[in-house]
Amino acid sequence: MFIDFAKVSLKAGRGGQGSVSFRREKFIPKGGPDGGDGGKGGNIYFLADTQIQTLLDFRYRKNYKAESGAGGQGNRKSGKSGEDLIIKVPVGTIIKDIETNEIIADLKNEADKILIVKGGIGGKGNCNFATPTNQAPRYAQPGKEGETLEVELELKLLADVGLVGFPNAGKSTFLSRMTSAKPKIADYPFTTLQPNLGIVRYKDYQSFVIADIPGLIEGAHEGKGLGIQFLRHVERTRVILYMIDVNSENPEEEYLTLKKELEEFNLKMLNKPQLMVLTKSDTVFEEISDLAKEFQKKYDALLISSATGENIEKLTDIIWEKIQVANKMLNL
Ligand SMILES: Nc1nc2c(ncn2[C@@H]2O[C@H](COP(=O)(O)OP(=O)(O)OP(=O)(O)O)[C@@H](O)[C@H]2O)c(=O)[nH]1
Ligand SMILES: [Mg+2]
Secondary structure, X not given: OEEEEEEEEEXXXXXXXXXXXXXXXXXEOOOOEOOOOOOOOOXXXXXXXXXXXXXXXXXXXXXXXXXXXXXXXXXXXXXOXXXXXXXXXXXOEEEEEOOOOOEEEEXXXXXXXXXXXXXXXXXXXXXXXXXXXXXXXXXXXXXXXXXXXXXEEEEEEOOOEEEEEOOOOOHHHHHHHHOOOOOOOOOOOOOOOOOEEEEXXXXXXXXXXXXXXXXXXXXXXXXXXXXXXXXXXXXXXOEEEEEEEOOOOOHHHHHHHHHHHHHHHOHHXXXXXXXXXXXXXXXXXXXXXXXXXXXXXXXXXXXXXXXXXXXXXXXXXXXXXXXXXXXXXXXX
């Protein structure tokens, strides 16, 4: 499990200024006060939306302000209310008041909505202040300030894609190429000791999460190597991405070994959409081996390089499509 955080400042709309105005009509030289009230400032709401998967967008935008109410006008006309601001967050977002550390809301279900800060009320226009002794008040109220609040958003993330491969296959390097995660990378097996997660930003406002786990070896399901305790992370992902070094002596055998480990761990793993890639294409100077070629053909495996970026964009598109397929299978 990986937790995504964001801090956000909220300011609801200010109420509109009350109006100071006097009636002006033909044959009525001294009209009474007719200034209308200011409009109410807009509220801010949080809304849980399944279209949003991460809190990534809140890293780029931290200040949210709802529209102010418009000023009142003559003829007792009230000002227009400020537009409410509805901020969409992923389902499962917890909202905390930063000052008190209190949980304000836990938006567990699609369409859960909470009013988080209220807009200020509009000021009263001068028509409200006429008295027998002051029939022409030149006074109107200002609008009230909107509420402000600093909140922390917290989301427990499940990964969409799990990277599965032998130690040293290039999983962590791939994660670091795709996301801003900075996993440890080194030219020896079992560099990764704990799962790393990273968020991939995909086209407009879409994103998905990749989990890089320690390399698996034969017997992992029985506890060999480090893999087993982390296979449950893969168990929860929607798509499995097998990563095999293009320099592997026998890519197919490697793939089948990995697959067997997953299967022994939990048969259901094999029902997930999966993808195969051959990594480190830049290390091949002439041609890839015959076995690698065969593997590529048989499993439609893409040849990629996290070093040069070869086929990375294409792979991102394919991963995205597979996630959509998985979501359909899960009825999401
Ligand atoms: N030339 C080249 N080297 C790569 C590429 N991807 C990974 N490597 C190298 O391969 C080695 C292993 O990479 P890692 O990303 O640590 O491999 P891993 O699969 O995460 O390994 P474990 O964490 O041990 O399971 C490092 O020396 C990387 O620099 C690539 O596309 N091209
Ligand atoms: Mg690694």
